[in-house]
Amino acid sequence: MELVLGLKYIAVALLIGFGAIGTAIGFGNMGGKFLEACARQPDLAPSLQVKMFILAGLIDAVAMIGVGIAMVLLFVL
Amino acid sequence: MAAEEVSLSGHIQHHLTNAKMCSTDTGLAFNKACSDSGFWTWHIDTLAWSIGLGLLFLWVFKSAASKATLGVPGKWQCFIEMVVEFVDLNVKDTFHGKSKLIAPLALTIFVWVFLMNLMDLIPVDFLPALAGFIGSSAFGMDSHDVYMKIVPTTDINLTAALAIGVFLLMIGYSIKIKGIKGFIAELTLHPFSSDNKLVQVLLIPFNLLLETIALVAKPFSLALRLFGNLYAGELIFILIGAVGLMQLPLHFIWAIFHILVIVLQAFVFMMLTIVYLSMASSDNH
Numbered sequence: 001m002e003l004v005l006g007l008k009y010i011a012v013a014l015l016i017g018f019g020a021i022g023t024a025i026g027f028g029n030m031g032g033k034f035l036e037a038c039a040r041q042p043d044l045a046p047s048l049q050v051k052m053f054i055l056a057g058l059i060d061a062v063a064m065i066g067v068g069i070a071m072v073l074l075f076v077l
Numbered sequence: 078m079a080a081e082e083v084s085l086s087g088h089i090q091h092h093l094t095n096a097k098m099c100s101t102d103t104g105l106a107f108n109k110a111c112s113d114s115g116f117w118t119w120h121i122d123t124l125a126w127s128i129g130l131g132l133l134f135l136w137v138f139k140s141a142a143s144k145a146t147l148g149v150p151g152k153w154q155c156f157i158e159m160v161v162e163f164v165d166l167n168v169k170d171t172f173h174g175k176s177k178l179i180a181p182l183a184l185t186i187f188v189w190v191f192l193m194n195l196m197d198l199i200p201v202d203f204l205p206a207l208a209g210f211i212g213s214s215a216f217g218m219d220s221h222d223v224y225m226k227i228v229p230t231t232d233i234n235l236t237a238a239l240a241i242g243v244f245l246l247m248i249g250y251s252i253k254i255k256g257i258k259g260f261i262a263e264l265t266l267h268p269f270s271s272d273n274k275l276v277q278v279l280l281i282p283f284n285l286l287l288e289t290i291a292l293v294a295k296p297f298s299l300a301l302r303l304f305g306n307l308y309a310g311e312l313i314f315i316l317i318g319a320v321g322l323m324q325l326p327l328h329f330i331w332a333i334f335h336i337l338v339i340v341l342q343a344f345v346f347m348m349l350t351i352v353y354l355s356m357a358s359s360d361n362h
Contacts, residue, residue, distance in 0.1 A: 054348050058302075076093060
């Protein structure tokens with residue numbers, strides 16, 4: 001039983017941790033590119049911002065699903 | 078909540094359980110009696126809150142529209158116009174066909190999902206504790222047996238229902254614009270095609286597999302994205318709510334961050350609906 005509990009915590013840590021790495025890399029790349037593009041073409045900034053937020057939602061999603069599953073594992077199951 | 082101490086995981090469990098209703102042999106049954114009723118269980122709190130918020134949206138927008146003036150508009154009218162124009166602009170940018178349905182659909186999805194997400198910002202213990210108090214004082218129930226989950230989008234049934242609605246519209250639009258033949262052709266003749274008829278026939282099952290997965294993944298990702306974000310957010314609110322008086326600054330910080338998530342997820346759901354429908358109704362692949 002203790003082994004199962006320990007494995008559960010490790011699974012939760014992996015789910016949250018790797019999800020966070022993925023979003024961090026994604027957001028870093030996208031935010032950097034967005035700022036770069038805005039500096040080059042300030043006229044395009046508003047339309048780029050909308051698109052960036054859509055992509056932010058997409059990037060966020062997978063990691064957040066992972067966090068949700070991890071929370072269920074941790075507290076409900 | 079109740080007089081006696083409850084364990085942390087029991088407290089969280091209580092917060093994450095929907096009020097259920099099902100019909101049994103003796104009539105309608107609630108909550109714990111429904112634990113093994115299977116598929117036909119109604120989450121009445123999700124239903125009530127979501128329908129109520131939908132009606133609130135309709136009423137607010139209708140009253141603003143019927144009071145609208147051409148003269149100097151009030152602040153409220155300006156706000157409603159801003160929302161409508163924002164959605165309209167996004168639809169015009171993304172959807173290039175002609176449709177009377179898309180813009181109202183997008184507005185409904187945006188405001189409705191936003192309102193349902195907004196329930197997350199009401200203090201987590203407030204409404205469930207109120208429901209428990211009413212249940213125990215008015216109906217003589219144990220307040221532990223009164224369940225109330227006030228954020229409808231943290232119930233996967235609701236997000237899946239929204240996504241299935243969008244999915245059916247996608248298929249409907251595909252068939253309406255391209256015809257049944259065009260829809261089947263889209264599923265079977267892409268992405269690999271060839272001029273040689275025999276090779277083309279051989280490629281059909283492979284294309285069908287790929288396109289079907291791509292089609293079915295859309296509602297899944299729509300539903301799970303909204304659910305995952307709101308569920309994780311709600312759970313963190315519940316966890317913060319369990320730490321005692323220190324929760325006030327923590328709640329404040331997390332709520333500020335969560336405002337972004339709430340609007341963003343409503344916006345992403347709306348945007349993806351428009352994008353999927355515009356993909357479904359564009360003729361050239």
